[in-house]
Amino acid sequence: MLKAGIYGQFYHENSAVFIEQLFEILRKNKVTVLVEEQFYKLIIENKAIDTDHYEYSTFKTLDASFDLFFSIGGDGTILKSITYIKDLNIPLAGINTGRLGFLASIQKEEIAGSVSKIIEGNYNISERSLLSIEVSPIHNDLNTHNFALNEISVIRKNTTSMIRVETYLNNEYLTSYWSDGLIISTPTGSTGYSLSCGGPIIEPNSKSIILTPIAPHNLNARPIVIPDTTEIKLKVTGRENNYLVSLDSRIADIDNETVITIKKSPFTIKMIQLNEDSFIKTLRKKLLWGEDKRN
Numbered sequence: 659m660l661k662a663g664i665y666g667q668f669y670h671e672n673s674a675v676f677i678e679q680l681f682e683i684l685r686k687n688k689v690t691v692l693v694e695e696q697f698y699k700l701i702i703e704n705k706a707i708d709t710d711h712y713e714y715s716t717f718k719t720l721d722a723s724f725d726l727f728f729s730i731g732g733d734g735t736i737l738k739s740i741t742y743i744k745d746l747n748i749p750l751a752g753i754n755t756g757r758l759g760f761l762a763s764i765q766k767e768e769i770a771g772s773v774s775k776i777i778e779g780n781y782n783i784s785e786r787s788l789l790s791i792e793v794s795p796i797h798n799d800l801n802t803h804n805f806a807l808n809e810i811s812v813i814r815k816n817t818t819s820m821i822r823v824e825t826y827l828n829n830e831y832l833t834s835y836w837s838d839g840l841i842i843s844t845p846t847g848s849t850g851y852s853l854s855c856g857g858p859i860i861e862p863n864s865k866s867i868i869l870t871p872i873a874p875h876n877l878n879a880r881p882i883v884i885p886d887t888t889e890i891k892l893k894v895t896g897r898e899n900n901y902l903v904s905l906d907s908r909i910a911d912i913d914n915e916t917v918i919t920i921k922k923s924p925f926t927i928k929m930i931q932l933n934e935d936s937f938i939k940t941l942r943k944k945l946l947w948g949e950d951k952r953n
Contacts, residue, residue, distance in 0.1 A: 791806075
C-alpha cells in the first residue's frame with residue numbers, strides 16, 4: 659500500500675474542491691494519507707472538507723517510509739516542501755493552485771487524471787540539483803536547512819547603498835560585484851529570481867550554476883554560467899553592519915566580512931513529471947512563446 663504526504667502553505671479561496679478531489683482519489687486507491695500538521699489545522703479552520711469522511715493523520719517530519727509527496731499551492735509551496743523531504747528521495751508532485759507555477763506542474767483542473775497516473779507509476783523523475791551553504795563563523799539560522807532548490811542570494815539590508823560581494827571560484831578571485839546583491843542559482847532556479855534579474859534559462863538537467871548580479875553598478879557585470887562542481891566563496895561588505903542571505907524563501911541576517919561557501923548539495927530532489935510533460939513544453943506554455951502571431 660502506498661503512503662503519501664500532503665503539504666500546503668496557504669488555504670486559497672475556492673481551493674477546497676481541489677483538496678477534496680485529491681483526498682478522494684487517494685482514498686479510492688487505498689493510499690495511506692498523512693497531512694502536514696499546520697496544513698491540517700488550516701483545513702479544519704476553513705472547513706475545507708468533511709474530515710470525518712477521510713482517514714488520515716498528521717506529520718511534523720517525514721521518514722523514508724513515504725512513497726509520494728504532494729504539494730498543494732504554487733512554486734513557493736514546493737520550495738517549502740523540500741525542507742520536509744530533504745535527502746529522503748521521496749518523489750514530489752506539485753499541484754498548482756497558485757499563479758505561474760514552473761515547478762507545480764499539475765494543473766488544478768487536471769487533478770483526477772494526473773494523480774491517477776502518478777499512483778499507477780506512469781511518470782518520469784526529473785532529478786533536481788540543490789545548493790548548500792556554509793558560513794564562517796557558524797550561523798544558527800542556517801544550520802538546520804542549509805540547502806536551496808532555486809537559489810541562494812546575498813542582498814543588501816536596511817539601506818539604499820550598494821554592497822560589495824567579493825567572489826571566488828575554486829579559491830580563484832573572480833570579481834567584486836558592486837550591486838544590490840548576487841544570486842547563485844541552480845538550473846531549476848533559472849526561471850525564478852535569476853530570470854527576473856536578466857539571468858539565462860538553463861535546462862534542469864544541465865550541470866551548471868548561474869551567478870546573476872542584482873542591479874550591478876559596474877555595468878559590464880553580466881550573468882555567468884559555471885560548472886556545478888565549482889566551489890563559490892563570497893565575502894560581503896557594505897555601509898550597514900549586516901546583510902541578508904536567502905535560501906529560496908528562507909532568510910537570515912549575516913554580519914559583514916562573514917565568509918560564505920556555496921556548492922552543489924550531495925543529494926537531489928526527485929520531481930515527478932508526467933510522461934506527456936517536458937521542460938520545453940512548460941517554457942512555451944508559461945512564457946507564452948507560442949502566443950507570438952508570427953508563429
